[in-house]
Amino acid sequence: MYGLTDNLIVQASGFPFGDAIIQLFFFIxxxxxxxxxxxxxxxxMMKEREDYISGEIETAEKSREEAARLQREASEELKQTRQDAQKIIEDARQTATKQEKDIIASARNESDRMKESARQEIEQEKEKAVQQLKDQVASMSVMIASKVIEKELSEEDQKQLIEQYVNEQGEER
Structure with missing residues (x-):
């Protein structure tokens, strides 16, 4: 009696609850x-894909950071290299300036030394010439005196005698 009324209620509403329960059971x-x-x-698979993508993103981020770090280091090295090159150029300029001054000073010293040497040589030659002239004058004086002693000369004769002696001395040279 209970089953019949239940069947009628189920059928009266038109929805098969038994089939729905079985379908729900199979669906579960x-x-x-x-x-x-x-x-x-x-x-x-989705988790692996997510992990893979996450790893790739981390790797890309690390690579980007590494590239940025390397770029900064390269920039610093380039800056340092430029500073070193500038220092080398400045040192070369200073060295060249110093060498130029040294060469000029050396040339001046050499020039002064050569002038002094030439002046001393001229002075020596001058003293030598003066000494020779003195010697000649002395020997001429002695010769003239000996000639004067040999004969008493008039003023005209003395002039002639001196000219003759000077000519003789000039021919000897």
Whole structure:
């Protein structure tokens, strides 16, 4: 009696509750099977993909940071190299200026030394010439005196005698 009224109520409403419960039962089993065999591997694959992409993003970020660091280091090295080159150029300029001054000073010293040497040589030659002239005058005086002693000469004769002696001395040279 209870079963008949239930059947009538089920049929009267037109919805088969028994079929719905069976379908719900199979749907839950299907969900459990999907979860075990499809959803789990799919989620694992999605997780692996997420981990892979996350790793690639981290690697790319690290690479970008490394590239930025290397670029900064290269810029600093280039700046340092430019400073070193500028220092080398400045040192070369200073060295060249110093060498130029040294060469000029050396040339002046050499010029002064040569002038002094030439002046001393001229002075020596001058003294030598003066000494020779004195010697000649002395020997001429002695000769003239000896000639004067030999004969008493008039003023005209003395002039002639001196000219003759000077001519003789000039021919000897």
């Amino acid at each position: 089993i299907l969900l459990a099977l999907l979860r075990k065999f499809a959803w789990g591997p799919l989620m694992n």
